[in-house]
């Protein structure tokens with residue numbers, strides 16, 4: 001009963017949604033045979049390489065798997081720092 | 089020429105053996121000639137679930153090693169006329185006692201005589217799995233609505249693909265409609281969406297399964313069992329019939345609904 005109460009007032013997600021979200025994440029890593037730690041290393045390496053050519057904003061730097069239907073992709077978002085006073 | 093179907097899951101204890109026994113019973117009741125192979129060598133179970141444990145003389149390994157003839161090792165289940173047979177697993181050997189090639193030959197030979205050969209796969213992804221899938225034409229993946237089970241099912245689907253067994257079918261076992269309704273259990277659509285495979289059927293969590301297993305009688309023989317009904321539907325689908333998914337809202341019908349059901353009044 002308390003469970004239902006908490007849920008009605010939006011304090012807790014339905015546990016099946018938590019399950020789905022967790023599954024989605026583990027499966028992405030399982031399917032790619034890449035652990036979260038390995039992905040972290042990949043990210044750092046990527047950052048190092050690209051930084052040799054561009055001035056990257058490493059706060060906004062994101063690398064993640066994305067899946068639609070059958071295909072899986074590694075999607076990177078790499079914001080570049082603005083040079084003072086100039087539009088990119 | 090019959091069809092060989094392996095029942096697999098990755099994770100242990102999700103209902104492979106229960107499913108094999110009940111689909112076998114369902115197909116046999118529908119007039120098909122069916123053989124069940126217990127491929128769980130070293131941990132045989134299908135014999136006790138079927139209630140045939142006292143009639144074992146020879147087992148799968150005896151047949152593969154040429155020590156016994158197939159027809160002498162097969163146990164006939166007398167409840168199903170001449171339609172249902174079991175080839176038990178060896179209990180004192182392990183998975184390495186047979187090879188995938190030997191299993192393929194055995195299953196191919198059995199398909200000559202039976203309309204359906206159902207293979208009960210052991211849990212895991214090692215040789216036991218490879219043996220069980222070797223001779224199969226089709227795979228059924230059993231999963232319960234839990235994170236660990238679905239994750240293992242996904243792994244198994246990948247491994248089936250690697251063994252060139254394409255388009256496996258999903259059975260979701262032990263669904264509890266009242267929990268689904270509360271949002272505390274993944275529903276069928278969640279699971280199909282995540283696993284991206286075709287649904288063969290949904291089996292509710294049902295106390296009759298425990299009772300049937302105690303007695304050594306497939307739940308399908310019990311007209312009151314919802315799981316039995318689900319397995320009957322699944323068997324009919326396997327013979328090519330188009331059977332809609334059964335409604336699973338009984339459990340949540342509340343006290344009066346349940347009372348009506350107990351008293352046999354249709355609501």
Ligand SMILES: Nc1ncnc2c1ncn2[C@@H]1O[C@H](COP(=O)(O)OP(=O)(O)OP(=O)(O)O)[C@@H](O)[C@H]1O
Pocket residue numbers: 097099100101102103104105106107128133209210211261262291292293294295297298301315
């Ligand atoms: N729909 C169901 N409702 C209630 N209980 C069930 C249901 N399906 C299976 N069970 C119970 O779950 C347990 C495990 O089932 P079963 O032995 O069929 O699983 P399994 O996948 O073959 O296990 P293993 O991996 O050890 O071979 C048994 O006690 C069985 O009675």
Ligand SMILES: [Mg+2]
Pocket residue numbers: 104105106128133208209210
């Ligand atoms: Mg089993």
